[in-house]
Amino acid sequence: TRLLVHLIDGTSSNPAQDFHNVNTELFLFQPALREKPQILVVNKIDLPSVQERLPQIKKELAPLNKPLFFISALTGEGIGPLVTHIGEVLQRLGKQEPEISPPATVFRPRSRDLFQVVKVDDAFVISGKTIYRLAVMTDWANPESLDLLRRRLTRMGVKRALTKAGAKPGDKVRLADKEMDAW
Numbered sequence: 001t002r003l004l005v006h007l008i009d010g011t012s013s014n015p016a017q018d019f020h021n022v023n024t025e026l027f028l029f030q031p032a033l034r035e036k037p038q039i040l041v042v043n044k045i046d047l048p049s050v051q052e053r054l055p056q057i058k059k060e061l062a063p064l065n066k067p068l069f070f071i072s073a074l075t076g077e078g079i080g081p082l083v084t085h086i087g088e089v090l091q092r093l094g095k096q097e098p099e100i101s102p103p104a105t106v107f108r109p110r111s112r113d114l115f116q117v118v119k120v121d122d123a124f125v126i127s128g129k130t131i132y133r134l135a136v137m138t139d140w141a142n143p144e145s146l147d148l149l150r151r152r153l154t155r156m157g158v159k160r161a162l163t164k165a166g167a168k169p170g171d172k173v174r175l176a177d178k179e180m181d182a183w
Helices: 015-029 031-035 048-064 079-093 129-137 143-156 158-164
Strands: 004-009 038-043 068-070 116-120 123-127 172-175 178-181
Touching: 004 015, 015 031, 015 038, 015 048, 038 048, 038 079, 048 068, 068 079, 116 158, 123 129, 123 158, 129 143, 129 172, 143 158, 143 178
Parallel strands: 004 038, 038 068, 123 172
Antiparallel strands: 116 123, 172 178
16 A cells, blocks of 8 residues: 555544544554545545535544545546546655555354254244344345345354254244245
């Protein structure tokens, strides 16, 4: 990375704080990023609410002493000068050898939200906080949404637990107040 370009939402109630929050995360991830040149770009200037706040936004961001651009991704306004400036900065920086850093380790902790599968009358009832959340968020009238739900439940180990509890494809399965067939 030779240059950081921060795209700031012009509708934000505190664009300067948004910038500080992102920079803090970047610097915690890799302190060397603190030394990289940065450009601030405020987007959505096509919106009347943002137009009204432009003087305030400029005032809030000016103390950061970073090049500041205002654009509209929707209309294209301001993008030409921004691209030109980015090109000039990159040309001035010249080519740099890539920094070799160790590959990032991604931790994917197992869900601590356990689920239960219990046979009640003629159906298998699956319960748990994540199960409830998935059931509520699913569009039960949409077959693609139901396929996605089944894939998520399978990844969580629900299909295995259903099979272990004696469920066969076609048996009734209940999640929250919804019902589907076992798969």
